[in-house]
Each structure stands twice: as structure tokens, then as C-alpha cells.
Amino acid sequence: MASEYVLEMRGITKIFGPVVANEDVNFKVRRGEVHALVGENGAGKSTLMKILFGIYQPDAGEICLNGKRAVIKSPSDAIGLNIGMVHQHFMLVPSFTVAQNMILGVEPRKGITLDLAEAEERIRELSGVCGFTIDPEARIRDCPVGVQQRVEIMKALYRGADLLILDEPTSVLTPDEAEELFEIMRTLTHQGKTIIFITHKLREVMKTAQHVTVLRKGKTVTTLPIDETCEQDLALQMVGRKVELYSGKDEVKPGEEIVKADGLRAMDKYGRWCLKDIGFTVRAGEILGIAGVAGNGQDELVDVFMGLKKLSKGRIEIDGRDVTGKTSDVIRSLGVGYIPEDRYERSMIRDASVAENMLLGFERDERFNGFGLKTDAIKKWADKLIHEFDVQPPLLDVPAGSLSGGNAQRAVMAREFALSKRVIIACQPSHGLDIGSIDFVHKQLLDRRRKGYAIILISSDLEEMLYLADTIAVMYKGELISSFPNRDVDEKRMGLLMAGVRDAEPEEEAR
Amino acid sequence: MAGAFNLSLVVAAIRLTTPILLAALGGLFTQQANVLNIALEGMMLSGAFAAVAISYFTHSWVLAILASMFVGLIMAWILGAFVVRFKALNVIAGMAVNLFASGFTAFLLRTFWVNKSEMTQGLVGIPDVSIPGLSNVPVLGELLSGYSLLVYVSILLIFIAQFVLYKTRLGLRIRAVGEAPQAAASLGVNPDRIRFISILISGVLCGLAGAHLSLGALCMFTENMTAGRGFMAMAVIFFGDAVPYKVAIGAFLFGLAEAISMRLQSVGLPSHFIIMIPYVFTVVSLIVVSINKMKAQVSKPSES
Numbered sequence: 001m002a003s004e005y006v007l008e009m010r011g012i013t014k015i016f017g018p019v020v021a022n023e024d025v026n027f028k029v030r031r032g033e034v035h036a037l038v039g040e041n042g043a044g045k046s047t048l049m050k051i052l053f054g055i056y057q058p059d060a061g062e063i064c065l066n067g068k069r070a071v072i073k074s075p076s077d078a079i080g081l082n083i084g085m086v087h088q089h090f091m092l093v094p095s096f097t098v099a100q101n102m103i104l105g106v107e108p109r110k111g112i113t114l115d116l117a118e119a120e121e122r123i124r125e126l127s128g129v130c131g132f133t134i135d136p137e138a139r140i141r142d143c144p145v146g147v148q149q150r151v152e153i154m155k156a157l158y159r160g161a162d163l164l165i166l167d168e169p170t171s172v173l174t175p176d177e178a179e180e181l182f183e184i185m186r187t188l189t190h191q192g193k194t195i196i197f198i199t200h201k202l203r204e205v206m207k208t209a210q211h212v213t214v215l216r217k218g219k220t221v222t223t224l225p226i227d228e229t230c231e232q233d234l235a236l237q238m239v240g241r242k243v244e245l246y247s248g249k250d251e252v253k254p255g256e257e258i259v260k261a262d263g264l265r266a267m268d269k270y271g272r273w274c275l276k277d278i279g280f281t282v283r284a285g286e287i288l289g290i291a292g293v294a295g296n297g298q299d300e301l302v303d304v305f306m307g308l309k310k311l312s313k314g315r316i317e318i319d320g321r322d323v324t325g326k327t328s329d330v331i332r333s334l335g336v337g338y339i340p341e342d343r344y345e346r347s348m349i350r351d352a353s354v355a356e357n358m359l360l361g362f363e364r365d366e367r368f369n370g371f372g373l374k375t376d377a378i379k380k381w382a383d384k385l386i387h388e389f390d391v392q393p394p395l396l397d398v399p400a401g402s403l404s405g406g407n408a409q410r411a412v413m414a415r416e417f418a419l420s421k422r423v424i425i426a427c428q429p430s431h432g433l434d435i436g437s438i439d440f441v442h443k444q445l446l447d448r449r450r451k452g453y454a455i456i457l458i459s460s461d462l463e464e465m466l467y468l469a470d471t472i473a474v475m476y477k478g479e480l481i482s483s484f485p486n487r488d489v490d491e492k493r494m495g496l497l498m499a500g501v502r503d504a505e506p507e508e509e510a511r
Numbered sequence: 512m513a514g515a516f517n518l519s520l521v522v523a524a525i526r527l528t529t530p531i532l533l534a535a536l537g538g539l540f541t542q543q544a545n546v547l548n549i550a551l552e553g554m555m556l557s558g559a560f561a562a563v564a565i566s567y568f569t570h571s572w573v574l575a576i577l578a579s580m581f582v583g584l585i586m587a588w589i590l591g592a593f594v595v596r597f598k599a600l601n602v603i604a605g606m607a608v609n610l611f612a613s614g615f616t617a618f619l620l621r622t623f624w625v626n627k628s629e630m631t632q633g634l635v636g637i638p639d640v641s642i643p644g645l646s647n648v649p650v651l652g653e654l655l656s657g658y659s660l661l662v663y664v665s666i667l668l669i670f671i672a673q674f675v676l677y678k679t680r681l682g683l684r685i686r687a688v689g690e691a692p693q694a695a696a697s698l699g700v701n702p703d704r705i706r707f708i709s710i711l712i713s714g715v716l717c718g719l720a721g722a723h724l725s726l727g728a729l730c731m732f733t734e735n736m737t738a739g740r741g742f743m744a745m746a747v748i749f750f751g752d753a754v755p756y757k758v759a760i761g762a763f764l765f766g767l768a769e770a771i772s773m774r775l776q777s778v779g780l781p782s783h784f785i786i787m788i789p790y791v792f793t794v795v796s797l798i799v800v801s802i803n804k805m806k807a808q809v810s811k812p813s814e815s
């Protein structure tokens with residue numbers, strides 16, 4: 001054997017403008033192991049892997065595969081060197097079949113026609129290696145997320161991958177599906193494949209990996225065998241300081257019903273029901289958590305709630321007013337604050353200044369708009385907001401796109417909280433934030449709860465859900481399959497519900 | 512009036528279908544690759560001019576056809592360079608090609624050639640093909656035999672396009688790039704290359720469409736003789752979801768509308784209204800297709 005290590009990355013440095021994404025990173029992976037790569041968002045995990053897969057070129061450092069120096073200029077080079085990557089966002093063509101997706105780019109041919117029979121034969125062969133089977137003729141858009149992920153894994157193997165990079169593979173899976181994935185990972189490593197497992201869920205690391213490398217702020221902190229560390233230790237290494245999350249919350253007595261939704265039905269662009277008879281109520285001082293694996297209709301629910309998507313049927317009331325079919329403008333003017341999942345797609349204008357972004361939604365307010373915009377008033381107002389929410393740097397004239405994820409989120413929250421009178425809808429509010437910002441977001445939401453706001457929280461993060469929500473409803477395939485007070489639930493039961501296993505016991509609350 | 516609708520109307524419709532069909536078969540490749548291509552009109556017009564010019568100077572219809580395809584290819588290459596290489600907006604670049612084709616053909620015609628708005632003299636047209644043994648059969652003979660060569664070629668091309676799109680590597684890649692370019696790129700398929708190729712295909716077929724227009728159907732060139740057929744081809748592509756056989760059906764309906772319009776002119780109805788028929792048909796059919804697509808989305812409660 002040429003080297004004990006399949007992969008050695010030495011002294012990798014990558015700089016994007018003023019940001020040093022990777023600085024002198026060293027990363028070694030042994031043959032046939034699962035090697036976890038952990039770190040907070042922005043720690044440089046993705047950059048490192050994109051360098052390995054040829055998407056970025058390093059500014060310094062070298063990569064050795066099986067002891068030999070390798071130059072990887074493009075994903076094609078990486079594939080040629082038997083590296084496979086399963087991206088967090090799947091790279092599949094939805095209307096194609098499994099087999100067509102599998103062969104794209106390396107199509108087997110008979111004369112000038114595609115040889116799909118050959119492809120299907122190889123898929124069956126690979127099924128044995130992977131320990132799972134896939135119907136080669138199924139259409140991707142009809143496959144559940146878990147199956148799509150398997151297609152992605154098999155796609156990499158089809159191209160001869162020996163070294164597999166899995167980028168946050170469990171973020172789209174139910175707990176049960178994640179278990180199955182771990183099983184597949186074990187099978188693959190027994191076959192001599194090597195897996196780099198990117199995640200920030202430390203429990204999964206402890207469960208699956210043999211070694212773990214921790215990145216923090218673009219640098220390698222440490223590489224450890226798994227039996228020489230523990231979750232707490234890793235958390236400390238990742239963050240670099242102690243943080244207290246989930247520090248407890250006050251009891252708040254819920255008041256009157258503020259949001260009422262009844263029999264909501266809507267369709268996706270393929271004409272399938274994505275919302276099926278959804279009904280819920282949210283009271284003042286209550287956080288309703290809508291849990292579920294991403295893609296089970298949560299996005300659509302938010303869209304119909306905010307007037308961004310048409311309802312086929314159903315009725316939504318806010319503060320006793322029927323807002324069914326109203327535009328988002330009307331709904332927002334009733335004082336509904338909306339914190340979207342993707343801050344730049346929905347809530348902010350990247351190229352506009354922070355001050356201008358703070359005006360969005362208030363642009364018809366007489367305080368800020370008479371004959372033209374009142375620049376001074378706007379600046380004063382924006383300045384007050386960003387100081388209240390501690391947006392860093394506290395500058396008004398920089399483009400919003402220059403803020404980091406956590407600070408952009410603070411800015412969005414500052415504005416939406418100012419706009420909202422009684423209702424807040426927050427989607428994955430801590431997604432992509434560092435631990436300090438997550439804590440801040442949670443405290444703000446709980447503060448509004450204390451002040452009697454009705455809050456809808458949509459999150460696929462179980463811990464966050466169990467911490468914040470008063471009532472939890474689980475969404476599965478467009479239905480709210482169960483809803484219960486927070487105290488009646490544990491992670492295991494939540495996991496089952498998220499996988500679509502309905503409660504044996506009757507629903508506790510018939511509201 | 513009743514005499515206007517008979518077998519010869521269908522025959523006329525088939526003749527009039529061909530240029531739209533050829534352009535649409537080309538354009539559906541760009542549509543499948545998700546490249547908005549509004550330059551079909553200009554590429555077609557350039558092809559029509561090239562065919563007439565080469566036919567005049569060489570007296571060879573074969574060379575004329577090859578020239579029309581080559582010029583279509585050049586126009587497509589220019590469009591591709593702007594759209595794919597330099598990332599110009601499709602609509603602007605396409606508009607530029609259309610305006611350039613319209614102006615440049617007229618310029619060449621008037622300045623260097625006949626100093627008139629049309630060219631009719633000394634041209635060798637593309638021959639008609641009469642199918643042996645069939646041309647004398649009463650109804651079938653009239654319906655199937657005796658068309659210009661490119662009519663048969665266009666029908667053959669329906670099947671070829673269907674085959675290329677769904678049975679070959681190129682087709683798979685074009686469709687993948689059209690639907691999920693990032694997925695294709697992640698597998699080492701270069702989306703820009705595929706887009707460029709699809710534009711080139713559309714250029715060649717539009718050139719052919721032009722050759723049929725100037726040397727197959729008529730045997731003359733007049734300024735802007737495509738008269739919006741490139742845009743009708745675009746409508747046909749939307750009408751048929753960019754699937755070759757559906758596009759062919761759509762193209763025939765447009766050909767029929769044009770044939771009816773011409774027939775009614777000879778019946779003596781006011782011509783200004785009659786000439787509008789194909790264009791009105793374009794607008795109406797697009798409205799109908801759009802409404803149907805929306806309905807299909809709203810009223811199909813299939814579970815999956």
C-alpha cells in the first residue's frame with residue numbers, strides 16, 4: 001500500500017476577497033473509514049470540500065491522493081480520480097428516471113443510441129455493493145427525499161468513486177432515514193470505500209465516524225480518534241468557548257386566539273396537493289411550532305399564509321379579520337412580521353444599503369415619506385433598529401449583502417419586529433447562524449411571546465422546536481398529522497411522527 | 512365558399528406548414544435546452560437570401576440548400592457567441608440578429624444586386640418530387656406526391672428530432688441542461704457547450720426553412736419574406752411543449768390557417784382581414800394553450 005492515507009490535504013489556503021475561508025488547513029483521511037468534518041457554519045468545511053472536488057482552486061497547499069500529488073482543476077478531474085460528492089442540494093434532473101440521472105455525463109452507448117439496458121444492469125449490480133435497491137425506471141420527482149439521496153450516492157459509485165464526500169446528508173432526512181443512511185455508510189466502508197461526512201450534528205459524529213476533524217474560523221483545530229472525544233468536547237472545540245444554549249423560559253399564559261386557519265388546501269406546480277386540509281390556531285403569547293422534514297409542505301404553508309400562493313380552499317383569519325386571498329401587502333399591513341428562511345431571497349435587497357433595507361415595508365409611512373423619502377428620518381430610525389438588535393458593523397450605508405449571516409438575520413428581525421403588531425411567522429430562524437446568534441434569536445422570540453404575540457415557528461431543528469414551541473404540530477406530506485402540547489412529547493415520538501407514523505393514541509387537544 | 516375547402520386546401524396547408532415546421536424543429540432544441548431563441552425569424556430570412564443568391568450564381572439548388580444551412584449556422588454562431596459566451600440577454604441578442612438579417616439582406620439585394628425589393632429572375636428552384644406509382648392514384652397521389660423536396664425532408668426530420676432528443680446522448684444532455692443545469696454541470700456536462708450546440712442546430716434548420724421558403728415554395732426572394740413565420744414557429748414550439756411530434760401537429764394547424772387565409776383571398780373577402788388570419792390564429796392558440804396549462808395545474812388533484 002502506497003500510503004496509509006487515501007487523502008492528504010496539506011497547508012490548504014483559500015481567500016475570497018477580504019475573507020480567509022481556509023487558512024493552512026491540514027486534513028488526512030485513512031482508507032476505509034468514516035471521517036467526520038465538523039465546524040460551525042462559515043468554519044470553512046464546504047470550501048475545503050469544494051477545493052477537493054475541484055470546484056475551487058486553492059491559493060496555497062497541496063492535495064495527495066494515495067500518496068501521489070493530485071491537481072484537481074474541475075469536478076470532472078475529481079470524478080476521474082475516483083472522488084464522488086453528494087451535495088446538500090441534490091444534483092438531479094427531476095423529470096428524468098433514476099437510470100437517466102445515473103448515466104448523465106458518462107452515457108453508455110450502443111451505436112449512436114443510449115444503452116439504457118446496460119445502465120440498468122449496472123444499477124442492479126451496484127445495489128448489491130450498496131446494500132439497497134432502487135427502481136431504475138422510477139422518476140426522480142416521484143421519489144421521496146431519502147431515495148433521491150440514495151440515487152446520489154449510487155451515482156457517485158457508478159462513476160467509480162472510492163472516496164465519497166457527503167455534505168450534511170442528514171439535514172433532509174427523518175431520524176429513521178438517517179439511521180438507514182448510517183447503515184449504508186457502514187456497508188460501504190466495509191467494501192473499502194472511504195467516506196468524508198460533513199455535519200454539525202455531533203451525536204451523528206459520535207455514532208458513525210472513526211475520526212473527526214474540527215474546523216474553526218477556517219483553521220484546523222484538531223483531528224481526533226472518535227473514542228478520545230465526546231460531544232461536549234467537540235462542541236467546545238467547534239465554538240472555542242462555552243455557550244449556554246436553551247437556558248430555560250418563562251411560563252406564559254396564552255390569551256385569545258389571534259390566528260385561525262381552517263381547511264387550507266393548495267397545489268404545487270405539478271398539480272399535486274401540497275397542503276391537505278390544514279387547520280390550526282395560535283393564541284396570544286403562544287408559539288406554535290410546525291415541525292417536519294423539509295419539503296413536506298412547510299414552504300407552501302408559509303406562502304399561502306403570507307399571501308404569496310393561492311389557496312384552492314380554506315380560510316385564514318388574523319385578529320378576527322378574514323385575510324383569505326389577500327395580498328402580502330395587506331397581510332403585512334395588519335402587522336404580521338415575517339422572517340423567511342432565505343434572508344436574501346425574500347427579505348433583503350443585497351445591493352441596497354442597510355438603511356434602505358430597514359425601510360422596506362415602511363415606505364408609505366408618513367414618518368419616512370412625504371414628498372420623496374425623508375432621508376434623515378429614515379437614517380435615525382434605521383440606526384435605532386440596528387442598535388437595538390446589535391447588528392455588526394453598525395453602519396447604515398454599507399450594502400446589506402456585506403453583512404454576515406447572523407447580522408443579516410438580526411437586521412431582518414429588527415425590521416420585522418418593528419412592523420409586526422401581534423403576529424410573527426419565523427421560518428428556520430436559526431438556520432446557518434453561529435451559536436451566539438442562535439441564542440440571540442431565541443431570546444428575541446421568547447421576549448415577543450412574553451409580550452403576547454402569536455408566533456408561528458417553522459423549523460426542522462428538533463432541539464430548537466422542543467425548546468421554543470408551546471404547541472407542536474408535525475407536518476407530513478402536506479398534512480398536519482398531529483398536534484400536542486410540548487410537554488407531551490419526546491424526540492423519539494417526534495421522529496416517528498416526522499416519518500409519517502401517526503399517533504396510536506388519540507389527539508390530545510381538539511382545538 | 513364551400514368549394515374553398517377541399518383536398519387542394521390540405522395540400523396547400525402541407526406546403527405552407529413546411530417552413531414553420533422546419534424552423535420550429537430547430538427552435539425546439541433551444542427550447543429544450545431552456546434558451547429563449549427569438550432569432551428564428553432572422554436566421555430563416557438569412558437562409559432564404561443565401562439560397563436565392565447561390566442558386567442565381569451557381570445554378571445549383573443543391574449548393575443553394577447547403578449555403579442556406581451554412582448561413583443559418585453562421586447567424587446561430589453569432590447569436591450563440593453573444594448569448595452563451597458573453598452572457599448577453601437572449602431577447603436583445605435575438606432582436607439584433609433579426610434586425611441585422613432584415614437590414615443586411617435588403618442592403619445586399621439593393622446595393623449589390625438588383626436594386627429592387629425582390630429578386631425573381633434566373634433562379635433554379637428546388638425540384639418537386641413525384642413518387643413513382645403513387646402520383647397517378649387519384650386522391651392519394653394529390654395528397655402525398657408532388658411536393659417540393661424539403662417538404663419530405665421536414666417530415667423525415669420530425670422523426671430524427673424525436674430520436675435525437677430521446678434516444679441519444681446529445682438529447683439527454685440537452686434536456687438535462689434545460690431542466691437542471693447545475694446537476695448537469697456537477698456531472699461534467701458543460702451547460703454552455705450544450706446550449707451553444709442547441710443554438711447551432713436551430714440555425715441550420717432555420718436556414719433550411721428559409722431555403723424552402725425562397726426556392727421550394729416560391730422561387731423568389733423579397734425583402735422580409737419570412738413575414739413573421741419565425742415567430743409563428745416560436746408559438747408552435749410553445750403549443751407543442753417542444754416535443755417534436757406535438758410541434759409537428761401544431762405547425763400543421765398553422766399551415767392550415769395560412770392556407771385558409773390564402774384561399775379566402777381568392778374568394779373575394781377583404782384581404783386585409785384575411786391576411787390577419789394566421790396571426791390571429793397564433794394569438795388565439797397561445798391563449799388557449801396557456802389557459803389549458805393553467806387548468807391542468809389547478810384541476811388535477813392527483814396524489815403521489
